[in-house]
Amino acid sequence: MTYTRRGFLGLTSAAALGAGLSACTGAGTTSSSGGGATAEASNNLRLFTYEDDATIGLLKAQVKKFDEQNGTTTTVDSLPGSGAAVYPDKLRTELLGGKGPDVWRIWGGQIGSPFAKAKQALDLAPYYAKFGWDSKLNTAAISGMTFDGVKTGVPFIALGIGAWYNKSLFAKAGVSAPPTTYAELEAVNDKLVAVGVTPLATGGKYGWHVMRLFEYLLEHTAGPELHDKLLTGAESWDRPEVVEAFALFKKWQDKKWLPQGALGLDPADIEPGYVQGKTAYTITGPWTEAQAILSAKKPSTAFGTFELPTDQKPARHSGFVEGYMINAKSGNADKSAALIDFILQPAAQKAMQITASTVKGAEPDPKALPLAAEWSQKYAGNPFYTIQDQAFPKKEADQYFSVQSDLLQGSVTPDAAAKKMQEIVSAWAKG
Amino acid sequence: MATVALSEPGKVKGGRWSPWLFALPAVVVYVGFLVYPAISSLFFSLTNWDGLSATYDFVGLDNYAKLPSDPVVVTAVRNNLIWTVVTIAVPTVVGLVLAIALNGKVHGKPVLRLIFYTPAVLPLVSIASIWGWLYNPQYGAINSFLELIGLGGLAQPWLGQDSTALWAVMVPAIWLRTGFPMLLYLAALQGIPNELYEAATVDGASRWQQFWHVTMPSLRPAHYIVLALSLIDSFKVFDMIYAMTYGGPGTSTQVMGTWMYFNVFQYYEAGYGTAIAVVITLVAVAVGIPYVRSQTKEAS
Numbered sequence: 155m156t157y158t159r160r161g162f163l164g165l166t167s168a169a170a171l172g173a174g175l176s177a178c179t180g181a182g183t184t185s186s187s188g189g190g191a192t193a194e195a196s197n198n199l200r201l202f203t204y205e206d207d208a209t210i211g212l213l214k215a216q217v218k219k220f221d222e223q224n225g226t227t228t229t230v231d232s233l234p235g236s237g238a239a240v241y242p243d244k245l246r247t248e249l250l251g252g253k254g255p256d257v258w259r260i261w262g263g264q265i266g267s268p269f270a271k272a273k274q275a276l277d278l279a280p281y282y283a284k285f286g287w288d289s290k291l292n293t294a295a296i297s298g299m300t301f302d303g304v305k306t307g308v309p310f311i312a313l314g315i316g317a318w319y320n321k322s323l324f325a326k327a328g329v330s331a332p333p334t335t336y337a338e339l340e341a342v343n344d345k346l347v348a349v350g351v352t353p354l355a356t357g358g359k360y361g362w363h364v365m366r367l368f369e370y371l372l373e374h375t376a377g378p379e380l381h382d383k384l385l386t387g388a389e390s391w392d393r394p395e396v397v398e399a400f401a402l403f404k405k406w407q408d409k410k411w412l413p414q415g416a417l418g419l420d421p422a423d424i425e426p427g428y429v430q431g432k433t434a435y436t437i438t439g440p441w442t443e444a445q446a447i448l449s450a451k452k453p454s455t456a457f458g459t460f461e462l463p464t465d466q467k468p469a470r471h472s473g474f475v476e477g478y479m480i481n482a483k484s485g486n487a488d489k490s491a492a493l494i495d496f497i498l499q500p501a502a503q504k505a506m507q508i509t510a511s512t513v514k515g516a517e518p519d520p521k522a523l524p525l526a527a528e529w530s531q532k533y534a535g536n537p538f539y540t541i542q543d544q545a546f547p548k549k550e551a552d553q554y555f556s557v558q559s560d561l562l563q564g565s566v567t568p569d570a571a572a573k574k575m576q577e578i579v580s581a582w583a584k585g
Numbered sequence: 586m587a588t589v590a591l592s593e594p595g596k597v598k599g600g601r602w603s604p605w606l607f608a609l610p611a612v613v614v615y616v617g618f619l620v621y622p623a624i625s626s627l628f629f630s631l632t633n634w635d636g637l638s639a640t641y642d643f644v645g646l647d648n649y650a651k652l653p654s655d656p657v658v659v660t661a662v663r664n665n666l667i668w669t670v671v672t673i674a675v676p677t678v679v680g681l682v683l684a685i686a687l688n689g690k691v692h693g694k695p696v697l698r699l700i701f702y703t704p705a706v707l708p709l710v711s712i713a714s715i716w717g718w719l720y721n722p723q724y725g726a727i728n729s730f731l732e733l734i735g736l737g738g739l740a741q742p743w744l745g746q747d748s749t750a751l752w753a754v755m756v757p758a759i760w761l762r763t764g765f766p767m768l769l770y771l772a773a774l775q776g777i778p779n780e781l782y783e784a785a786t787v788d789g790a791s792r793w794q795q796f797w798h799v800t801m802p803s804l805r806p807a808h809y810i811v812l813a814l815s816l817i818d819s820f821k822v823f824d825m826i827y828a829m830t831y832g833g834p835g836t837s838t839q840v841m842g843t844w845m846y847f848n849v850f851q852y853y854e855a856g857y858g859t860a861i862a863v864v865i866t867l868v869a870v871a872v873g874i875p876y877v878r879s880q881t882k883e884a885s
Contacts, residue, residue: 243850246637268853272637352723358745360831415722415742417834418750423721432723549852556835563746563834 193485199228199493202248202255204241206234208445212506213497220496226489231255235422242268249274249481256484257493262298262309262475263544264551270301275479278305281491290498292512298475298540308494309477310503313510314538315366316461316471316529318442319435320428323351324458327434332460336374339463343411346434353411355426355433357419358562361555362543364416366437367406368558369472369542372399374464378539385545387583391576400561400568407562417559426450429457437462437472440509440518440526447525454524461533473538475512510534550582623866629859636855648860658861661839664751668758668840669819675759677811680766685800687767688774698771702764709761713828716757720744744830747837754829754838762818766811773807774800813876820869841865 205213210232217228233241242265248254254274260266269275282288282305288296292312299307319332327346333339343353358364373381376395383389384396406412413424413433426446427433436442447454461471478497480490496502503516509526511517520527543551557574560566566574630648634641652658683701687694704712719726720743728740743753777800785795823842826832832839832847839847841861848858 246850250637268635268637272635273639274637358834361833413723415745418720418722418742418745418830420717547852549854552836552847552851555833559747559833559835559837565747 192483195485197226197486197489199226199257199486199489200255201228201230201257201259201493202245203230203232203259204234205232205259206445208449209506210234216497216502216506217493219502220493223496224489224492226493228493245269254481254483256481256486256490257478258481259476260307260479261544262295262307262477263540264547265544266299266307266477266479267301267547269479270304270306273482275306276482276484276487278308278480278491281308281480281495285491285495285498287495287498290513292514294537295475295477295512298544299477307477307479308498309475309512310498311476311508311510312473312512312534313439313441313476314471314473314529314533314536315437315439315541316459316533317435318428318438318457318459318525320431320433321456321458323428323431323434327351332458333463335463336465342434343406343409347410352413352427352433353435354406354413355424355428355436356412356416357421357424358417358555358559359420361552361558363421363425364412364558364562365542365551365555366472367412368399368403369539370437370462370464371402371406372396373466373470373472373539375399375402377466378468378470378537381539384579385540385542387579391579392573396572396575397568400571403558404561404564404568417562440523440529443509443523443525444507448523457525459525459529459532461536468537470537470539471533472541474541474544477512546579547582550578553578626859627863629856630863632856634855635853636849636858637853641856644856648857649864651857652860652864657836657839657844658841660836661841661844664838664840665820665822667751668755668822669816671755672758672762672819672822673812673815676762677766677815679759679763680811681770681804683763683767684770684774685796687771698768701767704761705764707761709824710828712757712761713825716753717744717829720753745834747834750830750834751838754825757829758822758825762815766815769807769811770804773804777803809876809879813873816872816876817869820865820872 201217203210203213210230214230217230220226221228233244242260245254245258245260246269249269260269266275287308291309295309295312296305298312299305299309301307317332323346324330324332324342327342327349329342329345333342346353354367356363356367372384372395375398376384380389380395384391407416413419413427416424424433425436425438425442428436429446429450429452438446443454447457461469464470478494480487480494484490497506498513500511500513500515503511503513504519507518507523508516509518509523510530518526518530542554546554554575557566557571557578561568561571629641631643631645632641633644633647687697687701691697718724722728722740722742722745725743727743728737731737731740741749743749781799781803782795785799790798821842822840823846826838826840826843827846830838832843836844842865845858845861845865848854848861850858852858
């Protein structure tokens with residue numbers, strides 16, 4: 155038998171009222187949500203995001219413009235720096251508390267999916283039709299914000315991640331050009347270690363950052379078709395290609411191509427190492443130019459980018475989408491959709507320095523963000539595979555990170571790691 | 586001559602309901618903010634609620650039945666036990682030793698007290714950040730110091746390996762929790778009459794005998810308070826683990842509190858996570874009963 159949370163709360167509140175406690179529990183009930191009613195319409199909107207100090211001002215400026223044109227007052231709240239590990243928790247708590255934002259930013263795939271499945275996010279099909287988003291936005295990105303066939307989010311970023319490197323450290327190691335094959339990448343790593351430079355800046359606290367290396371290795375060993383099937387559980391992980399990827403993963407640590415104690419390092423601390431000259435490169439996305447390079451007042455010319463060579467056709471890189479959702483209980487759905495459409499205009503996207511916009515005509519400005527523009531021109535057209543923490547639900551992703559951790563610590567072999575991954579993915583795929 | 590009517594002895598003005606009326610505000614707050622949420626939690630632990638949807642199904646005791654077969658629960662229970670024993674025993678003993686030392690003739694007592702107690706008032710997240718940097722395997726002070734004194738072989742990725750991560754988190758926990766028992770013991774030590782020591786000295790008792798037969802028995806009330814509060818603190822462990830290791834590497838430093846949080850807030854398994862919360866509460870209550878009984882006996 156299926157119950158509603160509101161029903162339970164109502165029932166228990168009635169009991170409490172009967173016990174003479176209406177003043178306390180009655181208030182508690184009405185403030186709870188779950189199957190709650192739609193809020194009243196107003197001109198006050200609230201947008202929740204995870205922009206950091208470098209970009210929140212740009213977003214607020216655009217929101218202010220929207221408010222001036224539409225007579226609304228929009229509050230912008232941000233939880234910067236938390237990443238996908240914490241932000242969804244805060245959002246979920248706000249929604250359950252009955253005071254959720256009208257609009258929120260969220261990652262696609264399995265991170266945004268629970269909000270769609272729980273029907274906390276509005277079906278945006280009418281607004282796609284009204285504003286013509288289908289023709290304005292990148293089609294692949296729209297699919298990343300479509301859940302069970304329902305367009306519950308509007309993508310505004312489709313980010314590809316690759317290697318961002320420090321040119322002077324590459325030069326110090328005698329590397330004149332970025333690697334174009336996996337073997338060349340390994341050779342670059344050896345040269346860097348030989349001159350005392352740690353090649354890859356990555357940190358395993360939270361799991362997801364080290365994952366960027368493993369998913370690349372899996373793309374290299376398995377190839378695009380098999381990799382995609384592995385991510386959906388359509389093929390078994392207990393196979394030679396996966397074992398080889400895990401063996402390479404361990405090799406990267408054993409040959410000191412990763413920082414010492416990488417598993418315990420916070421990505422926020424270690425990733426900018428390539429800007430600070432402590433490590434040679436990291437695996438990240440175009441946002442790093444504004445957030446790490448320019449904010450450290452370093453010239454973009456001192457750094458370069460390259461797509462991690464997979465030796466596969468087509469060449470792909472890891473990628474993910476981010477977009478906006480509208481609260482299903484918002485009384486301001488029309489205004490919220492209008493706000494999103496305003497933000498999606500090419501001029502607004504450019505003003506916000508969105509480096510990987512899904513909006514046609516909003517490519518990064520080569521003068522302001524030369525590296526992001528270069529990445530966009532060279533690689534943004536290449537297909538991407540779904541970044542693994544968006545491919546798996548959080549629980550399975552954490553189990554997968556645990557396998558990575560055990561492997562790097564030597565407590566499981568690559569073969570056992572592949573078998574364990576198959577157990578995790580098949581249990582999820584069946585469930 | 587006017588007479589003043591006095592209430593009959595034993596009768597309370599306002600009748601037998603007066604005490605309840607006075608207690609009512611507190612009872613309402615207690616029921617509304619503790620009993621009612623606790624009952625709600627108990628109910629949700631019997632459902633498969635995902636923590637986000639409007640609906641759920643009643644699943645009986647399924648969530649509780651799943652607990653023993655969850656390998657992370659096994660790890661978490663073991664970690665909770667280790668954490669509880671170590672973070673009660675070490676700060677209590679060290680706090681007592683420091684209190685005894687500071688109770689003697691020591692120069693700069695107020696400054697030393699301040700130094701030892703300061704960690705207890707620092708925000709936990711700050712402590713976690715400070716120690717996270719100290720433990721940094723490449724640039725942290727701990728490994729640098731070990732290398733400086735010629736013990737570079739002992740340098741470790743302290744938070745980055747299963748074998749050391751939990752112990753590494755316990756060190757700052759001990760550091761911040763030592764000041765509190767020290768203060769309590771210090772106050773209790775200053776309340777022990779000097780005559781007891783004088784009499785023991787006259788009787789020929791050594792300092793060691795004085796400690797065991799005068800100091801320790803006199804500190805019994807302080808022991809109760811220190812142990813009870815330490816126990817509660819230990820069961821509540823969450824923030825240090827969350828901030829320093831996020832339960833990792835892998836799941837090696839998960840404790841019941843963090844595992845409950847992960848299930849409720851991250852995995853959208855609020856029913857299961859709430860079952861973990863109920864178990865934590867029951868264990869805490871069971872462990873707290875001897876303390877409450879001893880206090881009740883002493884009061885009567």
